[in-house]
Amino acid sequence: xxxxxxxxxxxxxxxxxxxxxxxxxxxxxxxxxxxxxxxxxxxxxxxxxxxxxxxxxxxxxxxxxxxxxxxxxxxxxxxxxxxxxxxxxxxxxxxxxxxxxxxxxxxxxxxxxxxxxxxxxxxxxxxxxxxxxxxxxxxxxxxxxxxxxxxxxxxxxxxxxxxxxxxxxxxxxxxxxxxxxxxxxxxxxxxxxxxxxxxxxxxxxxxxxxxxxxxxxxxxxxxxxxxxxxxxxxxxxxxxxxxxxxxxxxxxxxxxxxxxxxxxx
Numbered sequence: 001x002x003x004x005x006x007x008x009x010x011x012x013x014x015x016x017x018x019x020x021x022x023x024x025x026x027x028x029x030x031x032x033x034x035x036x037x038x039x040x041x042x043x044x045x046x047x048x049x050x051x052x053x054x055x056x057x058x059x060x061x062x063x064x065x066x067x068x069x070x071x072x073x074x075x076x077x078x079x080x081x082x083x084x085x086x087x088x089x090x091x092x093x094x095x096x097x098x099x100x101x102x103x104x105x106x107x108x109x110x111x112x113x114x115x116x117x118x119x120x121x122x123x124x125x126x127x128x129x130x131x132x133x134x135x136x137x138x139x140x141x142x143x144x145x146x147x148x149x150x151x152x153x154x155x156x157x158x159x160x161x162x163x164x165x166x167x168x169x170x171x172x173x174x175x176x177x178x179x180x181x182x183x184x185x186x187x188x189x190x191x192x193x194x195x196x197x198x199x200x201x202x203x204x205x206x207x208x209x210x211x212x213x214x215x216x217x218x219x220x221x222x223x224x225x226x227x228x229x230x231x232x233x234x235x236x237x238x239x240x241x242x243x244x245x246x247x248x249x250x251x252x253x254x255x256x257x258x259x260x261x262x263x264x265x
Contacts, residue, residue, distance in 0.1 A: 004211045005220045011065065012224030019076045021249035027083040027169055028249070034084050045077035052126060056133035064217035067137035074122060075145050082115045085171050089113045094177035108157055108178040119146055137218030141225055144198060148229035151191040152236075158185035160236035166243040188236070195230045199223055 026037050048070035055066040081087040091110035099107055109116075123146055126139050156163055159182025168175055206219035235242040 004216065005206065008064075008217050008220035009224045012068070012221045013228070015069065015072055016225065016228050017245065019072050020079075021246045023076050023079045023083065024167060024246050024249040026080060038081060038084055038086055041077045041080050045074050048073040048077075049125070049129070052138040053129045055138070056130040056135050059134050059214045061212050061214065061217045063135050064137045064214040064221065067135055067214075067218065068141050068221045071126070071138040071142045071145075074126075075142065078115070078119055078122065081118070082112070083167075083169060083172065085169075087114050087118055088172070089115065092174060094174040104178070105157070111175055111178065112153075116150075119149075135214040135218065137214060137221060140202070140218060140222040144222055144225045144229065147198075148191075148195060148226065148232075151187075151194070152229075152232060155185060155188055155191060155233070155236060156180070158182070158187055160185065160188065162238060162241070163236055164241045164243045166241065188233070191233060192230065195226055195233065199226045199230065202226060 026041075029037065051070040052067055052074075055063045055070065057063075058066065078087075089109075089111045090113070091107060095104060095107055123139075123142055126142055130136060130139055156179045159180035161181065161183055163179055163181075165176050165179065202219045202223040206216050206223060209216035209219060232242065
């Protein structure tokens, strides 16, 4: 069992950690080359879409790894476009002091609605190009990333005891005003239970699937991703920050941001 599921778990862990670090490192480079970096990332994202379409018919373990890697590349492309400020939302102002309830939610949604729409549209594209194909790894993994990221954002909006805002560059600093520190919110346990349900379902499927095939590897990769997402949720209530995991990607960031703090043109 370890020999069959260990490699996908380790691969997912490394790919998640490394790709997140690369995105953070790229975003912290001088703003003068931001457009060029985003253009290169877009080209990689386009190639990843082609890779997902081709791997959808591959029922081997390598097909699952390829689909997972391509889905992660597309996700990283979206994250870079958001952190660069190219695709965020129409509102770029802090939350007004008196905004509460529905008004606060509407204003918060306006800060990143373009990003959310782009993520959702991409998910629909992935569904379309893999529809009816035997290798659904890309859709499973992208779906987990999308659902758990929405959950994380809603929990940050409603309020959690601890959160990391170190990753936000200066031109997105206004987003911090929409976060809330709070001992508890009713969504958090629902998010955890939902994540656990996905983890159990993917683990059960992986254990029942044919060893070495795309389904077994793909479901193991999906299990790894949702488990990592649950760990990220756990950091919201833990008394320490997860930014230490990517300290290497943030080296020298402060000086570069001070030298070139503007939004992407």
